Amino acid sequence: MSGVSLQxxxxxxEATRHRVEFTRRTCLMLCGGTGCRSTGxxxxxxxxxxxxxxxxxxxxxxxxxxxxxxxxxxxPILVVQPQDIFYQNLTLQDIPELxxxxxxxxxxxxxxxxxxxxxxxxxxxxxxxPFFAHQLxxxxxxxxxxxxESIDQYIARDGYFAAAMALLELTPxxxxxxxxxxxxxxxxxxxxxxxxxxxxxxxxxSEVKYVICNADEGDPGAFMDRSxxxxxxxxxxxxxxxxxxxxxxxxxxxxxRTEYPLALERVQMAIDRAREYGLLGSDIMGSGFxxxxxxxxxxxxxxxxxxxxxxxxxxGGRGMPRPRPPFPTQKGxxxxxxxxxxxxxxxxxxxxxxxxxxxxxxxxxxxxKGTKVFALSGDVRNIGLVExxxxxxxxSIIFDIGGGIPGKRDFKAVQLGGPSGGCVPAEQxxxxxxxxxxxxxxxxxxSGGMIVMxxxxxxxxxxxxxxx
Ligand SMILES: Cc1cc2nc3c(=O)[nH]c(=O)nc-3n(C[C@H](O)[C@H](O)[C@H](O)COP(=O)(O)O)c2cc1C
Numbered sequence: 001m002s003g004v005s006l007q008x009x010x011x012x013x014e015a016t017r018h019r020v021e022f023t024r025r026t027c028l029m030l031c032g033g034t035g036c037r038s039t040g041x042x043x044x045x046x047x048x049x050x051x052x053x054x055x056x057x058x059x060x061x062x063x064x065x066x067x068x069x070x071x072x073x074x075x076p077i078l079v080v081q082p083q084d085i086f087y088q089n090l091t092l093q094d095i096p097e098l099x100x101x102x103x104x105x106x107x108x109x110x111x112x113x114x115x116x117x118x119x120x121x122x123x124x125x126x127x128x129x130p131f132f133a134h135q136l137x138x139x140x141x142x143x144x145x146x147x148x149e150s151i152d153q154y155i156a157r158d159g160y161f162a163a164a165m166a167l168l169e170l171t172p173x174x175x176x177x178x179x180x181x182x183x184x185x186x187x188x189x190x191x192x193x194x195x196x197x198x199x200x201x202x203x204x205x206s207e208v209k210y211v212i213c214n215a216d217e218g219d220p221g222a223f224m225d226r227s228x229x230x231x232x233x234x235x236x237x238x239x240x241x242x243x244x245x246x247x248x249x250x251x252x253x254x255x256x257r258t259e260y261p262l263a264l265e266r267v268q269m270a271i272d273r274a275r276e277y278g279l280l281g282s283d284i285m286g287s288g289f290x291x292x293x294x295x296x297x298x299x300x301x302x303x304x305x306x307x308x309x310x311x312x313x314x315x316g317g318r319g320m321p322r323p324r325p326p327f328p329t330q331k332g333x334x335x336x337x338x339x340x341x342x343x344x345x346x347x348x349x350x351x352x353x354x355x356x357x358x359x360x361x362x363x364x365x366x367x368x369k370g371t372k373v374f375a376l377s378g379d380v381r382n383i384g385l386v387e388x389x390x391x392x393x394x395x396s397i398i399f400d401i402g403g404g405i406p407g408k409r410d411f412k413a414v415q416l417g418g419p420s421g422g423c424v425p426a427e428q429x430x431x432x433x434x435x436x437x438x439x440x441x442x443x444x445x446x447s448g449g450m451i452v453m454x455x456x457x458x459x460x461x462x463x464x465x466x467x468x
Contacts, residue, residue: 003278005285006164009155016156020145022082026061029079032224033068033230034382036075040092041065044076047092051099051343061103066230067306068150070285070315073383074114076127079126079144080359082282086126087112117381117403118194123375135365138371140387141349148266151235151273154234160279162353166242166422167287170353172202175246181357183369185348188214188342190445191435192366197339200329204266204337209249211240211291212314212333212340215263216298216305219418220466222449227385229256229263232347233270237293237458239346241279242353243339246290251292253333255310255376255412258297267295304421305339331341341448344373351424364390366432380453381406388433396428398452409454417446419466425461 004012018024030036030045048063069077074088078098085108086097094112113122114129125143133376137143146153152162164257166175179195186192201209213236230235240252257263271293275278282290296314298304304319309335313336315320332338348370352360361369368390374397379384381403388397394414398404405411413423424431429443438445443455453462 001283003281003283004160006168008234009122009160009164012152012155013158016152017369019151020156023026027171028061028063029066029081029146030063031067031069031075031077031079032065032148033072033075033227035068036077037070037262038302039075041076042093042298044095044337045077047095048078048099048309050105051095051102055099055104057103064147066146067142068385069144070135070225070227070385071129071382072385073381076393077200084125084127086114086129088114101319102346110405118122120136121162121407129385131403134392134396135387136353136371136389137387138343139228139373140385141229141233141351146232148231148233149269151234151270153278154232158354159234159350160238162350163238163245163279164285165353166245166308167289168287169207172246172248175353176202178352178357179246179349180359180399182348182352183357183364183367184345184352184360185368185435186342187344187447189370189420189444191445192340194345197329198246199340200327201249201337201339204247204330206337208251208334208336209247210333210336210338211244211247211249212307212311212338213240213252213254213343213346214305214307214310214340215254215260216261216310217257217343217447218302218305219447219449221375221377221415221451222418222447223244223375224448226260227261227375228343228347228373229260230266233263233267234274235347235350236267236343237270237274237280239341239349240293241284242349242404243341243346245289247337247339249339252292253294253314255296255298255314257300259300264295264297311338312339318438344448365432365434365437366443367436372433372445374433374448374450376402376450376452378450379405379409379457380452391434393430393432394424397433397450398429402452405454407454409456412453412455412457413459415453416445416449417449418443418449420444421446421449423453423465 076090078087108206184194306321309319309321329336
């Protein structure tokens with residue numbers, strides 16, 4: 001396909017919307033995130049398809065592998081659309097009965113559905129399960145809906161329309177203004193205002209500039225960035241394209257650790273598709289602007305997540321941080337002005353451009369706007385990926401969404417922000433998720449790893465683990 005125009009995007013959206021709105025056929029949305037794959041979702045997908053074929057109903061049902069559903073503790077997960085029926089902990093032995101009951105008899109198979117641990121009531125619909133009901137999926141808005149390997153399905157969910165606006169309608173100054181209004185701060189840890197970083201690089205006059213996506217994700221317990229790249233890779237590419245257009249960068253890198261094979265595969269596929277559609281390369285959408293991307297695989301050194309070490313690593317050197325200034329926006333990769341942002345930061349950008357900075361800033365606290373994705377793990381019932389409005393309390397995340405501590409034990413503390421972060425004890429459970437509030441409590445927001453500990457955890461051992 002030669003480069004798509006805005007009208008082509010509209011046509012693709014129209015032609016594909018039935019699939020993302022589930023209006024034509026029953027769709028079995030099977031989670032294909034790393035967590036569910038590790039508990040056998042690929043084999044389950046094959047078994048489902050075989051069972052459906054053997055009953056001759058393949059023309060009315062699609063089996064779709066999606067990105068991470070988020071409720072990793074309950075994998076493998078299947079959601080039947082458009083009814084939104086949630087099935088959990090599937091095994092190969094369940095498949096014939098599931099197909100017979102759900103698809104042939106049109107009866108839900110109760111034994112595989114979610115049972116509320118308190119009321120003991122079965123909650124068939126995904127949206128009614130507390131784990132999902134308290135979340136606000138903005139960055140994760142396409143999870144469980146699109147096939148991450150389909151660029152058309154991303155477009156059907158308004159994908160690349162923000163890039164089209166940035167390329168064809170808005171000036172770099174307009175984009176900077178929307179970013180400023182949004183109040184978006186970097187999700188990689190330090191919370192630096194995105195519009196300022198972009199503005200510094202925009203003002204540089206160098207003919208060569210770069211945009212880098214930091215997908216190194218080294219914090220223990222963190223898997224937000226991996227899941228975003230696996231589930232919605234085009235949203236990160238689109239965010240990078242908009243950043244590049246703003247600062248006038250021609251080239252970008254996605255620095256992703258080599259231990260993330262599925263993320264690497266899906267990002268490479270997304271880059272290939274975007275190139276085929278002319279959404280990467282020269283003269284994108286007839287705008288005269290060109291930008292291309294490449295993946296750089298990091299070897300998994302924690303320090304290479306630090307921005308100056310990361311750039312040194314791409315240059316072929318040893319990943320060692322250097323003092324700043326000069327900041328990367330002046331002298332970054334190969335001494336050229338460089339904008340480096342985290343995966344989640346970049347995945348927020350298309351939504352801000354599409355809906356406007358004021359809209360985005362309508363959610364959150366005074367100084368922390370929008371949503372934050374957390375990887376909830378440790379001594380908590382509902383381990384998984386959650387996205388909540390900034391300002392949500394830790395209590396709500398751990399107890400309402402996370403389902404509390406298993407085994408009638410007491411909550412002791414939650415570790416936030418990885419090795420640079422800290423532990424928030426039980427007395428501060430009502431602390432809101434907000435950059436300043438969390439640092440006043442002695443931790444940092446960090447990139448979103450949230451490790452819950454119950455009364456059995458020794459805090460000295462915990463400190464020793466992180467020191468090591
Ligand atoms: C030791 C160290 C490790 C870091 N690791 C990561 C990482 O894995 N991912 C990340 O996005 N940022 C990491 N950072 C922060 C980056 O240096 C940088 O501030 C961030 O990627 C900028 O993106 P943002 O403004 O979108 O947050 C790390 C910082 C330090 C000091």
